[in-house]
Amino acid sequence: MTDAPVVQTASGRVRGRWRGRSAAFLGIPFAQAPVGDLRFAAPVAPEPWKGVRDALEYAPTAQRGDKGITLIPEPSIPGDATLNVNVFTPAPGAADAKLPVLVWIHGGGFVAGSPASPWYDGRSFNRDGIVTVSISYRLGFDGFGHIAGAPSNRGVRDWLAALEWVQANIAAFGGDPTRVTIAGQSAGGGAVLTLLGMPKAQHLFRAAWALSPALADVSVERSRTLSAKLAHLAGVSPTVDGFGSVPEAEIEKLQDAAAAAPGRDPLAGVRSLIDEGLPWGPAIDGDLVAQPTLGSLESGVGADKPLVIGTTDDEFTMVLDDAKGKLRFLPVGPLLGRLLTDRDVRRAYLAANAAQRRKGTAAVLGRYATDAIFRSGVVRVADARGDAPTYAYRFAWPSPTRTWALHCLDVPFWFDCLGADGVAAVAGSDPPQRLAAAVHGSAVAFVRDGDPDWPAWARHPGITRIFGGPPQMPDVAADGYASVRALLVR
Template identity: 65%
Template sequence: MAAPTLVTTDAGRVRGFWRTRGGFRSAAFLGIPYAAAPVGALRYAAPAPVVPWTGVRDATAYGATPHRFDDGLTLIPEPSIPGDETLNVNVFTPNPTHSGPGLPVLVYIHGGGFTSGSPASPWYDGAAFNRDGVVTVTVAYRLGFDGFGAIEGAPSNRGVRDWLAALEWVQRNIAAFGGDPARVTLAGQSAGGGAVLTLLGMPAAQHLFHAAVSFSGAIADVAPDRAARASRRLAALAGVAPTREGFTSVPEEELWKLQEAAGRPEDAGALTVVRELLHEGLPWGPLVDGELVPRPTVDALAAGIGADKPLLLGTTDDEFTMVTDGLRKVLRLLPPSLPLSLFLPRRSVRRAYLAANRSLRRRGTAATVGRYVTDRLFRSLVLRVADARVAAGGPAATWAYSFSWPSPTRRWALHCLDVPFWFDCLDAVGVADVAGPRPPRALTAALHGTAVAFVREGDPGWTPWSAQPGVTRVFGAPASAPDIITDGYAGARPLVS
């Protein structure tokens, strides 16, 4: 049995355990609560302080997850763990008794479209970062309607408030685990990458971290009227009033089953649903409430919020091109301009987009439409964020990357494929399903090494976008192609107004 190790937090002592991964020994402390269980009267409340405990609390197994009623079988294995104390963190540290200067800290927020995902995934284990001298923290937060729905009589953005509470916990406690609270890098993937950008543009979060990494970030920036419409629809589907009392009367599982339908336009066809997703973003997620989130993320960054914090961001080349694979036969005889006209009605924009992506024509119309989905949801956001940061003229740099290595099992450099490379966990369960049985170790060294360099030094090692707009580090490019290109997101530029 693994030897225990004890740490004293501000709420009480916790017992973690030592383990050896890849020949390196580090300690893990799992399921430590950073806020009280959000149940009963606290279900739709802002995160409340933890009640201190006496004795030693066991932290050797992952805590309960807000991810519910789901087997976790997505591209990333993300288990659902029952229980009430869902607002918890996991801490991975090289040495909790570290006596010298505190080590740099990586705080990671998982993805899942703001409605799913779990910090208990084996892909998010911090062992490799520990090996390289980085304390790692993964965060659970309320999801879907419970975390982000607009409710009369309840505080807005409860999931965002959870992120803030977790980061406050890190500031108060991470030194006890060997970390330096003044050297916290915030990172996340997909919706987690969007969370990072939201926090980067939030005045209330500026004191809680000093650098940011957004992997395949997708933001929500839900408008108040859209949020209110979705909540009213959810209440109607559940047969209750759209108030805190009404929603509290409905079991959590029932609301979870209804929230997907409630987030769609009422009586809308599939095409309308897709258009809204592409042009308005995710239906559940951070709400632009004018208070905690005062303005849309890109506007906040353009105004200089977070401009003193270094930022690394990028995407995979074909995040969601896989969604059109099933349409290859249907679309093979159609020119790309025809299906794209359903989403890009302005002919000038459509022509500019097709001209900027001329090389995709060889891969067929389905591939071109799939790339458009990727560009609309992910790659154009890199341009908007990087350009906003340049316009703000802040003191900290912005770097961009792209991940181009295609999955040997899924054809594309698709969504989530890069995560086990960043975490250097190629042997974890589920990785072979998307990366094949022999994923390239050199690619892991490049991505993970970049993440470590950025967390430790604040510089990933190539020319920043802020010095030369467009410059992009390419990971997984063919051997004959350069690693650094001058305009890595040119294909998405026509979509940025």
């Protein structure tokens, strides 16, 4: 394996590089650069090229600038050609290998994130016989904002175009286009659920895994209001020409201002996120996203596809760590009442979370935000899918550096990349490889066979695989999300 691997794609040949027993092909375009007349257009197939194109470095990202220290290291790479895929494969050029395929969609609240993270390297999945692809998509307003005269949900169209690229090209990298599993975390997990509930995406994959999914499902009214507000802030008309005259960097600043919660109440942003959801993301446009995702799943869309869905135990509890000293002397009931106004529901929720309550007021408020935004959604999705094969899990191992089983902590265990840059910051200097073997092993089994090796929700409603729980906690709990059920009556 001394010669660099070369693979023929539909647009031309690409040259990757060997990394031991597998190869990486980075920055392959699945669409033309979304600039100029294509900035707010549906993705357009790339122009064919002659000769061999080097695919040795990550390509430009839709994320711009230095985002500072983030939980997942996701670098920004400058440039225009932001619509690309990265392919990691143990069998480049072996069209008869027909290996299962994993397609990863990054998170970042639909406004940030990058497929160039070292955590998303497919090396460990390659070791286990799985071809892995990470994809990019347009972010924020450029990807999801309402613009008169432009196609809706441009970021969603980017996902579809990338998945179509996989269907057309992955066999040349040793993959089987009939055995594609889509997966993603946070907003990427929300993307997975959006695609699972989208009739026009059903032919593009056979299974789905959603880690800590954050759905957007932005209403038509909210999408139009936010876009009109952004146009006003930019001083332009809310049209393709108007928004096209505003540089990306300026749009990025203004989209945050347009979506900001009014007032100085520090809990206003949390309450807005709980009540209204993410401001930029897939919108219910009556076309690609015809109805809210939960309703689509309930109607049976995607019911033939197995789904694994789960969260960490304390996704957002960390956000109140700096305030726990001030909050510890304040009664939790009235403070929680500012987020959860129904008194009966609030009492039932506090009773079901007595163990968290003993950790203090900040821990309860953070857990409630976690439950309202993430964990209650697991139960809603699993119940909505009825008899469809759905498997729930929890990641319960607490970070030795950040206290909680926090947002993003499970990702390096899922990818089995505990030695990657940035992992020690959230998982400590000696994260348990045994836990990575369990989480990653379940992912491999699911991508390969459509079964993660624990009972399905439909047969045992509430049943949940627990990864990394304390010794007294079973590996499989009969009702692993019982503590959020009080919220489901809302």
